[in-house]
Amino acid sequence: MLEIVNLHASVGDRPILKGIDLSIKAGDVHAIMGPNGSGKSTLSYILAGRDGYTVTDGSVTYNGEDLLALPPERRAATGVFLAFQYPVEIPGVSNSTFLKTALNAVRRQRGESELDAIQFLKLARAKCKQLGMTDEMLKRAVNVGFSGGEKKRNDILQMALLDPKLTILDETDSGLDIDALRIVADGVNSLRGPNRAMLVITHYQRLLSYIVPDYVHVLAFGRIQRSGGKELALELEARGYAEFGVNEAA
Amino acid sequence: MSPAPNTSDTLDQVKNITDQKYKYGFVTEIESDTAPKGLTEDTIRFISAKKNEPQWLLDWRLKAFRHWLTMKEPKWARVAYPPIDYQDAHYYSAPKSTPLKKSLDEVDPELLRTYEKLGIPIKEQELLAGVEPTIAVDAVFDSVSVATTFKAKLHEKGIIFCPISEAVQTHPELVKQYLGSVVPYSDNYFATLNSAVFTDGSFVYIPKGVRCPMELSTYFRINAANTGQFERTLIIADAGSYVSYLEGCTAPKRDENQLHAAVVELVAHDDAQIKYSTVQNWYPGDEHGVGGIYNFVTKRGACRGVNSKISWTQVETGSAITWKYPSCILQGDNSVGEFYSVAITNNYQQADTGTKMIHIGRNTRSTIVAKGISAGRAQSTYRGLVKIMPKAIGARNHTQCDSLLIGDKCGAHTVPYIESRNKSAKIEHEATTAKISEEQLFYCRQRGLTPEDAVSLIVNGFCREVLKELPMEFAVEAQKLVGISLEGSVG
Numbered sequence A: 001m002l003e004i005v006n007l008h009a010s011v012g013d014r015p016i017l018k019g020i021d022l023s024i025k026a027g028d029v030h031a032i033m034g035p036n037g038s039g040k041s042t043l044s045y046i047l048a049g050r051d052g053y054t055v056t057d058g059s060v061t062y063n064g065e066d067l068l069a070l071p072p073e074r075r076a077a078t079g080v081f082l083a084f085q086y087p088v089e090i091p092g093v094s095n096s097t098f099l100k101t102a103l104n105a106v107r108r109q110r111g112e113s114e115l116d117a118i119q120f121l122k123l124a125r126a127k128c129k130q131l132g133m134t135d136e137m138l139k140r141a142v143n144v145g146f147s148g149g150e151k152k153r154n155d156i157l158q159m160a161l162l163d164p165k166l167t168i169l170d171e172t173d174s175g176l177d178i179d180a181l182r183i184v185a186d187g188v189n190s191l192r193g194p195n196r197a198m199l200v201i202t203h204y205q206r207l208l209s210y211i212v213p214d215y216v217h218v219l220a221f222g223r224i225q226r227s228g229g230k231e232l233a234l235e236l237e238a239r240g241y242a243e244f245g246v247n248e249a250a
Numbered sequence B: 001m002s003p004a005p006n007t008s009d010t011l012d013q014v015k016n017i018t019d020q021k022y023k024y025g026f027v028t029e030i031e032s033d034t035a036p037k038g039l040t041e042d043t044i045r046f047i048s049a050k051k052n053e054p055q056w057l058l059d060w061r062l063k064a065f066r067h068w069l070t071m072k073e074p075k076w077a078r079v080a081y082p083p084i085d086y087q088d089a090h091y092y093s094a095p096k097s098t099p100l101k102k103s104l105d106e107v108d109p110e111l112l113r114t115y116e117k118l119g120i121p122i123k124e125q126e127l128l129a130g131v132e133p134t135i136a137v138d139a140v141f142d143s144v145s146v147a148t149t150f151k152a153k154l155h156e157k158g159i160i161f162c163p164i165s166e167a168v169q170t171h172p173e174l175v176k177q178y179l180g181s182v183v184p185y186s187d188n189y190f191a192t193l194n195s196a197v198f199t200d201g202s203f204v205y206i207p208k209g210v211r212c213p214m215e216l217s218t219y220f221r222i223n224a225a226n227t228g229q230f231e232r233t234l235i236i237a238d239a240g241s242y243v244s245y246l247e248g249c250t251a252p253k254r255d256e257n258q259l260h261a262a263v264v265e266l267v268a269h270d271d272a273q274i275k276y277s278t279v280q281n282w283y284p285g286d287e288h289g290v291g292g293i294y295n296f297v298t299k300r301g302a303c304r305g306v307n308s309k310i311s312w313t314q315v316e317t318g319s320a321i322t323w324k325y326p327s328c329i330l331q332g333d334n335s336v337g338e339f340y341s342v343a344i345t346n347n348y349q350q351a352d353t354g355t356k357m358i359h360i361g362r363n364t365r366s367t368i369v370a371k372g373i374s375a376g377r378a379q380s381t382y383r384g385l386v387k388i389m390p391k392a393i394g395a396r397n398h399t400q401c402d403s404l405l406i407g408d409k410c411g412a413h414t415v416p417y418i419e420s421r422n423k424s425a426k427i428e429h430e431a432t433t434a435k436i437s438e439e440q441l442f443y444c445r446q447r448g449l450t451p452e453d454a455v456s457l458i459v460n461g462f463c464r465e466v467l468k469e470l471p472m473e474f475a476v477e478a479q480k481l482v483g484i485s486l487e488g489s490v491g
């Protein structure tokens, strides 16, 4: 589904990613772990198409298509979803307006019919319930005044509505309380299936005991240093990143 | 190190999307009766004679004109434009086919088609049993009103809704009593010019205790070239009455600038309420700043009675230059003034707009919410005055001024004047300036929105407090307009 080959990327003129190779098949869940500042979020932004993050070498193919050639909204329409490490606030725009606009924008691009207000609300309410969120969250302005955990949950609500094919979760677990973590993990797991894939960025093994990955990769210094199965996460939890030359003084 | 990702990168990427889509820019081919170019006492006599006006009104116009000759164009606003040649314009233009309209059936079909194209209902729809009309329209085409709907229905309640030139004939005593009573003929350069040469506009009178059963609306259309539009609107809400009035406007795309200098006067008596909403969408000029309307307007409301209320809501998206300060004179004790404004400027548009709240009576209250959005190379200024007179015990004002910048070549300025001569007054002023962040745009785009839709959504969110004040009929239209006005500015 996703084929990343020799990917080099810079922020401004500072090289961050220095040759990433990663192949994700439909049905797979890959986890990426790695020290702060190693380039995990940068990789997620490159895949989603954020301005200012430039690819200097290599390629990314998504379902046979050159992903890097598409503007962000097209990528979203073809099923790429990024749950942000820091979800953004949009004052004055209600969550339900935002969700409905996004959902219909995506449906339009996919050639599907748009949902009217009533159909949308029914769907949104059902998804809210699934994620243990109150309807009140739909009325509030997008992420404004949301707690850290609520913001993350709100991103997962968006994911549930937009029904993505390739989901990238960037530290979705940070800031979630224990119950919320389980609820979010259930939401994510319900999207697992033979036609979908996931890239889960996290610092903690804990999330991976709920969303069990097929593969775990260690990203450090802009490259994937090691790959393995789910047991690699446990090993990292015990030993840290010292073996990859990362100073653990902090 | 090259700059980190910021808004301007995004801007560059999507700058070339489209030029302004001003969909009302067409011209109606219609034969007109036009005054020769130029402005002299003869021009004024010509207009007055066309309208068959009584002597007192001609005298009033001439007094204004003579005063105007002694005045200088104001220069204090933060707008720049080449000198206006007042002799190089027509001051009267009317479609020939509609000399003295009697009923809607007699209106020139070409005019009806024009309004249809503009989406303005000037045909009275067949009334279904039990379905009440929600809006009555007075359509002003260049210098004359060409149609007014539902007059008869309103007449049943004693409401007068007609062109002001007709009111001069049918209700001269009301016009004489109130015309110039809120904005005197000598008020300011543009208002004085308007007093001399005003051509048409709407007249509204709501009798005591009557709640107007539908929205009243005037739709202004400038069609003729090189013609100034000088309309005059007068709305009187007698004791205990209520009216909601909407004003809309468009003009064809033309390369030369055209002058629009209107005057609106509102009078609210005891316990009366007037809600006045404007969606101003005059042609703004092209993306290089060529053409567009100069919109120099004086709007003022007098809360004469106790517990009266006047509320101005404006969405200003059009015009090359906007110079406009809808104001409230809070004379009656416990009277309330409100001003809700969204001003959007794009490309080379300039807007200097705001309000004046003059607190005279006791316990008078005013609220100001002004949202300015600038994109492209536009300049937007909020200019407001809150004045508390010595007898205004317990007066209160709250002002909220927010500016949103899109890109880094535009500007937003806030100029609040506060004069308080009563110690018991409470005045609060808050102001913020923000930019649409690259983060917000990316967040929206990652969820499937195009840059234009993202900007429209974010800006609509920014304006929400104001847009929610608009009557339902206008709110949806205004939201769309917000998006369209910013097209091509950014992403």
Ligand SMILES: Nc1ncnc2c1ncn2[C@@H]1O[C@H](COP(=O)(O)OP(=O)(O)OP(=O)(O)O)[C@@H](O)[C@H]1O
Pocket: A011, A012, A016, A034, A035, A036, A037, A038, A039, A040, A041, A042, A043, A085, B004, B005
């Ligand atoms: N906009 C930017 N301007 C300058 N430097 C940036 C920018 N974005 C990222 N960087 C730098 O790129 C490097 C990689 O950042 P990135 O956010 O991808 O790390 P990360 O692996 O996600 O870290 P964390 O675990 O802390 O989230 C960091 O050194 C960071 O400072």
Ligand SMILES: [Mg+2]
Pocket: A040, A041, A042, A085, A170
């Ligand atoms: Mg990160």
